[in-house]
Amino acid sequence: MKTSRALAWLLLLPALLPLTLFVFVPAAQSLWLSFHETAPFSRRAIFVGLENYRLLASSPEYWHCVRATILFTLETAVPSIVLALAVALALDAGPYGRDFFRTAFLLPVSISSAMAAMLWLFLYNPTAGYLNYALERLGFAGPNWLGDPRWALPAVAIATVWKEMGFNVIFLLAGLSGVPAELNEAALLDGAGFFSRLRHVTLPILSPTLFFVTVVSVINSFQSFGQIHVLTGGGPAGETDTLVYNLYRDAFVNFRSGYASAQAVVLFALILAATAVQFRLARKNVHYG
Amino acid sequence: MADVELSSVRKSFGAATILHELSLSVRSGEFMVLVGPSGCGKSTLLRLVAGLEEPTSGSVSIGGRRVDGVSPKDRGVAMVFQNYALYPHMTVRENMGFALKLAGLPAVEIASRTSEAARMLGLETQLDKKPGQLSGGQKQRVAMGRAMMRHPQVFLFDEPLSNLDAQLRVQMRTEIARLHRRLKSTVLYVTHDQVEAMTLADRIAVLRGGRIEQIGAPLDVYHDPQTRFVASFIGTPTMNFLPAALAPRGAAPKGAAELGLRPEAARLSSVSGAEALGGGEVALVETLGSSALVHVRLAEGEVVVETRADAAPAVDSPAEVWADPRALLYFDADGRRLRAAAGAAA
Numbered sequence: 001m002k003t004s005r006a007l008a009w010l011l012l013l014p015a016l017l018p019l020t021l022f023v024f025v026p027a028a029q030s031l032w033l034s035f036h037e038t039a040p041f042s043r044r045a046i047f048v049g050l051e052n053y054r055l056l057a058s059s060p061e062y063w064h065c066v067r068a069t070i071l072f073t074l075e076t077a078v079p080s081i082v083l084a085l086a087v088a089l090a091l092d093a094g095p096y097g098r099d100f101f102r103t104a105f106l107l108p109v110s111i112s113s114a115m116a117a118m119l120w121l122f123l124y125n126p127t128a129g130y131l132n133y134a135l136e137r138l139g140f141a142g143p144n145w146l147g148d149p150r151w152a153l154p155a156v157a158i159a160t161v162w163k164e165m166g167f168n169v170i171f172l173l174a175g176l177s178g179v180p181a182e183l184n185e186a187a188l189l190d191g192a193g194f195f196s197r198l199r200h201v202t203l204p205i206l207s208p209t210l211f212f213v214t215v216v217s218v219i220n221s222f223q224s225f226g227q228i229h230v231l232t233g234g235g236p237a238g239e240t241d242t243l244v245y246n247l248y249r250d251a252f253v254n255f256r257s258g259y260a261s262a263q264a265v266v267l268f269a270l271i272l273a274a275t276a277v278q279f280r281l282a283r284k285n286v287h288y289g
Numbered sequence: 290m291a292d293v294e295l296s297s298v299r300k301s302f303g304a305a306t307i308l309h310e311l312s313l314s315v316r317s318g319e320f321m322v323l324v325g326p327s328g329c330g331k332s333t334l335l336r337l338v339a340g341l342e343e344p345t346s347g348s349v350s351i352g353g354r355r356v357d358g359v360s361p362k363d364r365g366v367a368m369v370f371q372n373y374a375l376y377p378h379m380t381v382r383e384n385m386g387f388a389l390k391l392a393g394l395p396a397v398e399i400a401s402r403t404s405e406a407a408r409m410l411g412l413e414t415q416l417d418k419k420p421g422q423l424s425g426g427q428k429q430r431v432a433m434g435r436a437m438m439r440h441p442q443v444f445l446f447d448e449p450l451s452n453l454d455a456q457l458r459v460q461m462r463t464e465i466a467r468l469h470r471r472l473k474s475t476v477l478y479v480t481h482d483q484v485e486a487m488t489l490a491d492r493i494a495v496l497r498g499g500r501i502e503q504i505g506a507p508l509d510v511y512h513d514p515q516t517r518f519v520a521s522f523i524g525t526p527t528m529n530f531l532p533a534a535l536a537p538r539g540a541a542p543k544g545a546a547e548l549g550l551r552p553e554a555a556r557l558s559s560v561s562g563a564e565a566l567g568g569g570e571v572a573l574v575e576t577l578g579s580s581a582l583v584h585v586r587l588a589e590g591e592v593v594v595e596t597r598a599d600a601a602p603a604v605d606s607p608a609e610v611w612a613d614p615r616a617l618l619y620f621d622a623d624g625r626r627l628r629a630a631a632g633a634a635a
Contacts, residue, residue, distance in 0.1 A: 182374035185341050190388035190439075191362035200387070204378040287378035 027268075033261035040255035052262035061238070062246070062263075066270075068153065069242040073221040075157035076164070080217055081210070083161065084168030089198075091169070092176040102173065106166040113163065113226025120159040121146075121231055146232050149239045156231050156240050160224055168213045175209030176202070207286040215278055222271050243267050290475055291352030291365065291442035292317045293338060298347035300333055300499075307333045308499045310347065315443075317352075320469050320476045324486040325496035326522070331479045334496070335445050338477060339368050352442055362388075367436035368445040372452065373428045375420040375435070381407075382416040385435045392439075406434040409468070426457045433468065446478040450485065462488060483523050487511065495519050517547065517624035526552050526582055528618075529592045535566045537614050542627045545619040552595040554616035557583060557602060558609045566592070568609045574601050585610055 034052055036045035056062050087105060091098050108116060123131045124145040132142030145155040179202055187197045203210070225244050228234065234241040234249065247267065251260035293315040300308040307330045315321045323331040336342040337349055340361035349356050356364050375384050385406060386399040407413050410430040420428055429449060436444055450458045466489055469476055480486055486493050487507045495502045495510065503515045514520035520528045529552065533545035541548065561568060572591065573584040581601035583594045585608050592610050602608055619627040
């Protein structure tokens with residue numbers, strides 16, 4: 001018994017060690033720092049209690065970031081799940097070139113956020129970009145995608161959906177392969193059309209997978225950074241200034257470690273709350289086995 | 290109730306042909322069992338009737354109406370699947386009422402039909418449970434209840450009992466038979482279990498390699514098989530096959546290569562005689578309770594003889610295998626049945 005417990009710890013060690021060094025310790029440090037005021041380029045920290053949190057709560061800019069983050073999450077998570085589901089259903093029907101399309105949709109996931117963002121930076125260029133060129137050929141005047149405050153957040157969201165959707169496609173496709181063909185056949189005999197089968201058979205059985213991709217997509221949206229950094233740098237006029245981007249600026253540009261740590265703790269709490277809400281909703285709507 | 294007619298139906302998947310110009314008539318109210326080994330096309334045939342597959346050529350009619358291209362829901366058929374195919378997220382009540390709900394029937398009507406089906410199948414106390422909370426037998430009853438709810442013209446059963454244990458299989462078999470007597474519906478029932486076929490069927494169709502090898506009443510197929518395949522497939526324990534040369538003098542017809550002998554038609558004796566096929570020694574005795582299967586090793590092969598358990602000889606003891614010449618069946622080298630020589634056989 002003792003030996004097997006020691007062996008279990010030994011086997012866990014390769015995972016536990018980096019997790020402790022790079023996740024648990026920094027997280028604890030962040031929590032500690034969030035109650036302190038630090039000077040840039042110094043190790044001195046003065047205990048300020050909840051002052052950083054009070055500052056956050058009373059900062060209109062911070063609330064603006066909360067709003068931008070929620071909007072960004074809605075604009076990325078919802079389309080990336082709905083579109084991925086549509087693509088997965090289409091691919092699951094077994095069209096010609098299924099493997100090619102599956103790879104094509106997964107490809108953007110495998111490139112780095114910065115690379116993907118650079119690509120979209122070229123596409124979105126208001127004068128030389130392909131997107132506005134194509135729109136112009138169709139008779140529309142394309143907007144200044146990344147410079148117009150009305151379009152900047154949707155533009156970053158489109159780039160994010162393009163990059164992240166493939167991840168959801170793969171999981172949903174795997175989930176769909178687990179829907180027994182007999183159930184769809186039974187539903188056919190019961191008189192269900194495509195949408196009835198989707199609603200009453202496919203989606204309920206796919207619900208654990210849908211729940212998983214929803215949780216992951218929401219967390220990813222909350223934590224998006226690379227594409228915002230490259231495409232807009234939080235602008236224009238703070239329209240794409242999400243919580244993570246604001247945190248980055250306070251921590252690594254303004255060197256306000258205590259204040260940034262408080263933001264990290266709040267972000268963690270927000271993600272935790274969003275996930276908890278999803279789990280609560282899942283209790284009624286997700287069907288396991 | 291409706292009759293089902295398949296005319297020259299061929300079904301191919303790519304280069305592989307599963308059914309070859311197959312024709313079959315199922316009479317209204319008849320319990321037709323399709324039996325055959327795995328891959329013989331019996332499930333494909335059922336799916337063609339259900340509308341889950343379309344024939345490559347030929348036609349399917351239900352109740353005198355051609356149903357090629359008609360969607361499964363409009364064919365008036367209900368199917369019970371091998372793995373039950375119950376919706377796991379719905380309760381038993383919802384599973385049973387799903388088709389009627391889709392058809393837009395009033396909730397009161399659905400509730401009344403659900404109660405009626407549940408009462409017939411003894412599911413009254415299970416209605417609010419989900420399939421995951423039910424035993425295999427209960428799931429099978431729900432699947433049958435769901436099929437009954439739509440008052441279909443034809444019931445299709447695709448190996449419905451193959452996932453149940455032996456005891457439950459026997460129980461469910463009698464329930465299906467009772468249900469058929471009560472509903473008097475047309476049934477097409479696929480199985481590879483020939484005991485199910487024998488006990489349930491009005492008529493059996495034995496399939497092999499996408500063709501019907503023989504159709505007939507269970508006892509006709511059992512006693513009068515047209516081919517060696519049917520003779521070997523129907524009956525447990527299986528028929529014994531020996532070289533035709535062992536037949537009593539003058540009994541085997543011309544061209545006979547093999548003779549077939551049902552284990553219950555064979556007898557054991559300690560002495561040889563005119564009706565003896567040969568002598569050997571007892572290799573194995575399987576006691577089944579009231580009867581026993583005695584395996585006798587002859588020079589030409591092993592023969593299984595069914596005897597009373599208390600009359601079974603000991604292993605390694607010498608034994609002569611006797612047979613009534615009228616009980617012997619003869620087959621040519623291609624496995625076709627040959628009629629016994631006049632005056633010597635049935």
